[in-house]
Amino acid sequence: MRHVLVLLNAKAGTLQNRDGEAVRQEVAERLARDGRKVEVYLLNGEALVRAIRASGRGPHDTVIVGGGDGSVSLAARCHEHSGKALGILPLGTMNLLAHDIGMPTDIGAALDALDTARSIRVDMGTLNGRRFHTISGFGFFSQMARARETARRWGLGRFFAVPIAAFLALRRTGRIHIDVEVDGHSRHFAAFSALVTVNRFTGPGWRRGRLDEDLLEVHIVEDRGALAKLKAGADLMTDSWRGNPGIVSLSGHDIVISRGGRKRTWVSTDGELTRERLPLHYRVVPQALELLVPDAAPQRGSIS
Template sequence: MRPTETPSLSPNPAPHHKVLVLLNANAGTVLDRGADKVAQLVEQHLGHGEHDVEVRMLRGKELLKAITSAGSGDHDIVVVGGGDGSVSLAVKTLAGSDKVLGILPLGTLNLLAHDLGIPTDLVAALAALSSAEEVEIDVGSLNGRAFHTISGIGFFSQMARAREAARHWKLWRFLIVAIAALYALRRSGRVSLDVTVDGKPHYFEALAALVTVNRFSGPGWRRARLDEDVMEVHIAEERGALAKLKAGADMVTDNWRDNPGIISLAGRTITIERRHRHRGWVSTDGELAREHMPLAYRILPRGLKVLKPHPPIGVGNPG
């Protein structure tokens, strides 16, 4: 990831910023601490005296409306506090604009926040954002709409979500993910896919296809970099019942790249056609929707400005 010339929220140096903070009033952290206390913490950490910080506590449709409107507002930094649904909408709204997105991971699932190194604890997250730098990261586009991490059909996308949820369960993590894998595999049927990567066609009888923005090169299905200017499509081929179970086990144990039944191809444009289907269910950053076929993916290099915390002392910055 490449830092831009625009400084962070850090007070040294400190140009004047207008910061809009949109928080999900129904988030567990807000309910536990109290809305007034959370708003006070936000202003304390992000204000620095020289920034105008506006905090809004919103619910449901009002929160979604505010996120959508933030793309045309006069704030130059928009901080969204919620889960992947809120963050996904913010990415769609702010991608390609001059506005900078900050993330407070108040929801259960926080794919992008975790890859950016933002802590899940509210105070720690605010402290990290207060001195974060502005960087530009890649986003993907599915049928013309931006997304930040993963999109696909079949058990791959279900497993990615299960893995993320299980991070919070510690002792029972492996059991939860294993059950999720078996459930996802049981629901997964054989599909015929035409996959085109940078103009080169491929044909698969598959269980699933998953497209990622940049490569899952870090441990635990994580991206070591967010600015590779590439997408990757992972295809789980249909090779029988035993191979199906092996694929699920390898997804749990992080051995999936060594599984010969899981094919990974990298490119800047990816098209997935499900034969004899005009529409299909697709999970994109946790949001399930019926999409028109073919699924047209492309990378939008450095298409989103975000606040990224500085790595701890002694830890290199992979971006």
């Protein structure tokens, strides 16, 4: 890490109550050690999008994105074959990938972690050809994303927004009939949700134990009646879902999900809600991204 480009999302959640320029200066000073050249830009809107898309080019060897899952997802997609390492400064509200690699959410601690970070290669997935780094789901999960946005518009903090969003999502989610094909083997489910993850959630708190298993895992929440639906929803929120008999998990490299003749469905992928064409075709892309992780993090991924 000798020449570092840092792109900060000025509209990121944790910057809303801070002086963005002061944060920019702090980042520049903290990372400019041992003769590193560091360029830090505070951007938003289309300017940020353009900068992230162009970040795979240029003389820098490392790109650090400060923002939430949307900014990180865009950066991950733009760094295919770039030869540059991607670092994350978690400034959003969910920070899925940052959570998995053990990146601290405190800005100062995160900068310390980035200063001594090591580089690993991690898997990514594709949904209908578009890359993503962690999770993609529909049914309850897409309704949860929509409801969370509603709760935020109401001005609720995260402490209240998450349970209220879960309640709204459960009310809005009905039974869906899906066909799930994993590596050529097909099964039919009457469900109210399905979630696809890049590698498996084997750690506590919805955390992936490894990022280089070369696997996808699909989790189908079966519709077994109103009480079972409520329990499954509660288990999903409290991290006790592995023991729920109504939640079926299947792993493989290639997953296709169809929904009874429907042409499109809402899908939440790494926190981004989109209207996707059916069937949904997921593939794993092994070791597709070079990622900076805290030096103290467990040995997840393959050290490059």
